[in-house]
Amino acid sequence: MTSTQVRAACPHDCPDTCAILVTVENGVATEIKGDPDHPTTAGVLCTKVARYAERTYSPDRLLYPMRRVGKKGEGKFERISWDEALDTIAARLKPLAQERPEAILPYSYAGTMGLLQGESMSLRFFHSLGASLLDRTICAMAGATGYKYTIGGSVGTDIEQFQNAKLILIWGGNPIASNLHFWMRAQEAKRRGARLIAIDPYRSLTAEKCHQHIALLPGTDSALALGMMHVLIAEKLLDEDYIARYTLGFEELKERAAEWTPERTAETCGITVEEVVGLARVYGSTAKAGEPVAIRLNYGVQRVRGGGMAVRNVACLPALVGAWRHAAGGVQLSASGTFPSNKPALQRPDLLKKQPRTINMSTIGDDLLKEASPEFGPKIEAVIVYNSNPVAVAPESPKVAAGFAREDLFTVVLEHFQTDTADYADILLPATTQLEHTDVHLAYGHLYMMANNAAIAPMGEAKPNTEIFRLLAARMGLDDSCFRESDDEMAAIAFRKDDERAVHFDWESLKRKGWEKLNMPDAPFACGNFPTPSGKCEFYSAQMKADGLDPLPAYIPNYESQASAPDLAAKYPLAMISPPQRNFLNSTFVNVQSLRAAEGEPWLDINPDDAATRGVNHGDMVRIFNDRGSFVCKARVTDKARKGLVVGLSIWWKKLARDGKNANEVTSQRLTDMGRAPTFYDTLVQVERAV
Incomplete structure (x- = not known):
């Protein structure tokens, strides 16, 4: 028997891009494991890729034209x-x-x-x-566009630095399911005394393990960032030297942020004034004390009408408090532009x-x-x-x-x-x-x-x-x-x-x-040098103005929400988001039997109050519908979904669902404010017990 070990890389749409070691015996891949020497993989693979041999050797593989x-x-x-x-x-x-x-x-x-x-x-x-x-x-195009207007390109905090942060905001993502190796760093930071705060409409696996979860309404992330700016400026929780040296447009931003009082922000986001003020204070005061504060910003933020602006607004926060001075400070959305x-x-x-x-x-x-x-x-x-x-x-x-x-x-x-x-x-x-x-x-x-x-x-x-x-x-x-x-x-x-x-x-x-x-400095923007036209973090973007957009951070409401579309909401009163299932990656791995068995079948998470209003019990089959279409799945009655929100973890192959449909029956082809991207999480639906 001949045995060799081959170096490989995970190809899937995940930030981690793991280094893999494949053991091959007599031409057959017998073991797939993470490379223990690769600093980010550290020998660990997610449950999906750990089963890659099962997928490769599946009896369902297409082998001939x-x-x-x-x-x-x-x-x-x-x-x-x-x-x-x-x-x-x-x-x-x-x-x-x-x-x-x-x-x-x-x-x-x-x-x-x-x-x-x-x-x-x-x-x-x-x-x-x-x-x-x-x-x-x-x-990713909406977020990439908003981030580029502000930072200049898809460059940010190195994942290998996050364990040294003292505060981590996990904003619009569920890294336990979709960014495991960042989560390992965040857990290490937590063990060292860091505070972890999840900002997400849904109490995901990750949110459950953070010190605090802020369950804002879908599509209101840009408003929350503006409310944070208001508090940071009003309470002087700023790095004025960093702002003066390495940013553009602070005075204009100050006027815009003044409009976003904690009260207005809380009402828009569907959270409390205390949550708005407390988030801004812990972010600004930790930075003011000279400690690294970091944001892991993910793609859940951007899949709404104002998704590009939401990413832009959040990307402004590190420059306000000088978080970029630290290798473990700043924000990461994507490192691809590096x-x-x-x-x-x-x-x-x-x-x-x-x-x-x-x-x-x-x-x-x-x-x-x-x-x-x-x-x-x-x-x-x-x-x-x-x-x-x-x-x-x-x-x-x-x-x-x-x-x-x-x-x-x-x-x-x-x-x-x-x-x-x-x-x-x-x-x-x-x-x-x-x-x-x-x-x-x-x-x-x-x-x-x-x-x-x-x-x-x-x-x-x-x-x-x-x-x-x-x-x-x-x-x-x-x-x-x-x-x-x-x-x-x-x-x-x-x-x-x-x-x-x-x-x-x-x-x-x-x-x-x-x-x-890559050859990169530990703190890429410690002394400015942003890849923007001005070389600074651009609170005011002349390029956005030239492109017909608001040049300052703003709030762009959803196409479909209780506040922005009351007539539509009268028919379809529930917001729906469809984030990834833990054991699937987009629609990949859905047909791997062991992974699909772990998920069981499609579920819709619904808040107990919303379920009671509709006579829905845990385990009932429900129909989720709007003017675009409908699909059927089992109801999971849980307070993980805030009131007014339903969550259809996705994305299932339609042929493997009971009714041959999935969550995209009800999503819209309308596009985001910038980047021409989809608005998957900008969706209103109604739910009823299936007959």
Whole structure:
């Protein structure tokens, strides 16, 4: 028996991007564990990735190319050869590419975060065709935009410093479920005497383990940040020297914050005046005492109409109190902007002959149903889906499913399993998992460049995304030399070696070691040097004004709430959010039997008062509905959901739910204030016992 250990990296849409050691015996992966030497992974994997071998070797894996033989959505297929599959795809795409290339649309997101298997050879292919561009907004774009206006880019506090903070605000996230290795640092800080405060409409697993939980109304985070600013300024809990040296627009901000009294803030957020004042005081006084205060800001904040502004407002707080002076102070939303990735070299936008239209992935339901028009352009006639499952994850699911059900839409899906979206494919292609291909990764929760080595041979006839798009390029007659580059050749140019942060990058040595930390100062903004136009933290943003936005922190109410839409709330009085299940990651892992068994089935958490009003008991089947659609699941009566809020932990494959539906039946395709992102948590519903 031969046994080897292969260095790999977790590919999933999670900040942690864990370093993995894969034990392979006689060509079979027998053990997957976290690398104990990697400082953030520290030998620990989440329950999901610890079962990655179970997923890879699942009897349900797609191992051969398939052709649809039933109706769209039925999921009936027959096996074909790769030659048949490629010839069929090329025959359908060639006339479109010649006559109206924008009728071709790629649809992808973060099924893998790898720079190669994510967006490299695939975008070279679509750029060469002149296909429509995809605006990849569905997760992080609102927050990234608001943060960039304020800080200048996705750079923040190093996760390895959080254990040294004396106060940590966990704002809009549940790291026990979705950021485990940050939670390990927060727990260490707690053991050292730090105070942990969770700000979240829902009492999540994380909120239960913090010293304090502030259960504000969904979409009011920006108001809470403004109320904190009011108290910080009024009570002089400021670092005036830091403000004078390293910020822009304080006097204007001061006038705006004066409008947000604790009383107004409390009423807007649905919390007490004491909570507003107490939060600001503990934040400002801890910083005033010279102690590090840190904010872990997550994506739950931004999935509402004013989500970009909410992130912007929270991102202003560290500069007001001088938290950036400390390595363990400041805020982290995402670290992805720290990495000098060489995306132009990987994606080759220079292959575009002209600028195509852009389709927003968050409005795919509407866009698939549009006819050709001068405003929209050609009707979408072909969709190639990879690294995504839009029928399950995109908002307003009934329209998404109707679009994919069009008989005149040619759909190709690259997948590991027969997902909800795969059921609508005309051609279904088997893709490799992370254990079966090469990739290179950045992270958005730590500062390590990561390598993934293939541990086992591809199963069945599965192929890496990169190879599939090379083969498609050849079938389409695309002869640029970039389509002959190997995965190793592309990985070698993944990071800009002339950038001081990654000047030491060498692909061959990274493959051997598995990971390498960027060259970054411990406290990146201790002396300013923000990557904004002014070089300062911009409380006032001239760029926002030029973009038609309020240049100062503001409060933008939800589209759908009791306060902003009283007529709608009369019909649908409950706010609904749909954060991730602990054992799922977006729609990945839902089909892993052991993980799905741990979750049981879809539940809706509902407050006891709201349940009693509707005659709902714990365990009853309930129908959740609004004008967009409905779905059915079991009620879990619990005060984890504040009054007026229901929580549908997500996101289930629709085919694995009792009624073939999930929470996106009721979500909206309306977009955020900035970044053109979705508003999943800006949703009003009614709940009734299911008949």
